[in-house]
Amino acid sequence: MKLTAPARYPRVKGALIAVGLSGMLAAAAPVGAQNATQGPHMDPAAIDRAIVEFTGLPIGQEGSARMPADRRLRLAACAAPLGISWHGRARTTLAVSCAGPQPWRIFIAAHTANVPDKAEPVVTRGDPLTIAVRGRGFTVQQAGEAMENGSPGDWIAVRTSRDAQPVRARIERPGLAIIPAP
Template identity: 60%
Template sequence: MEITNPWPDGWRLAPLAAAMLLPLCDPPAEAQTRTQPASIDRAVAEFTGAAPGTPGGARAPADPRLQLAACAGPLAVSWHGNARNSVRVECPGPDVWRVFVAVDGADGSAASNRPAPPAIKRGDALTIQVRGRGFSVQQQGEAMESGAVGEWIFVRTARKAEALRARIERPGLAVIPAS
């Protein structure tokens, strides 16, 4: 790669300075086909309501060396286990992957061991809503597992229907985001 000299006559761009300008260029095509660690940080921060490194948020930002396949849809984020000290971040496809992010509690220690009360219990009748840009469609369904507001659970629309993952928005309502 050749770097042209944008400076007035007589000025030279030192090799170190030239190397520092490279990150300002577009990333190589290979990097554009990967999920950026910053998108994992944003998803976890949105889910927990706290930035990485702050109480209630991820203990540390995602490792910038992470090389995960590109995710076709939005990242699915949910609590991992009942302790609420880690968050599961999943890519639904086409190349499925999953990472777990450690979370600090509001007091700076590991998150509380008390699980949030379930907003929806297994077997509850609920409204399943598919939301997309400029539209929403809803249908009655059943919860296949219990969960609190903000958690992702499996739901189905009929007895023999395939299970779908939906995020609990409030008691009685689970939402499936459409991309």
């Protein structure tokens, strides 16, 4: 379709172009809307794998998700990497989110130890620690220092040297803090 207008009427020419473009966009809009609503769903097994990578522990084990993600979930497929973090100070829930074009966020219960609410800290601020980064098939250790008090299972700030930025690590036992590798 060729749109023509005399050169002496530039406004008419601009209006014809705008009408033509809006018609093409209107014709294409229903196709895009159908694809957005009928697109693939996020595989709950992929959410489980991401949680295992984040916690470094299998589903159902203490310190990881209590149960696998609900298979009935119909979340939009995530084009971006999943974001996983602990939700709340007690670390009893994992927050899993997608920051893609169709964002979503879910919460998954974590399997926590039956530790009394006021367990005595086994690590105090300034204590020397072994900071271990654990991944699939490897462990890297380095000496460090606790920046906070903590009991087994607590996530506290630790640092490897005086000049290093603090990072979060999970206290496993007195003198040992673990950082799960993604």
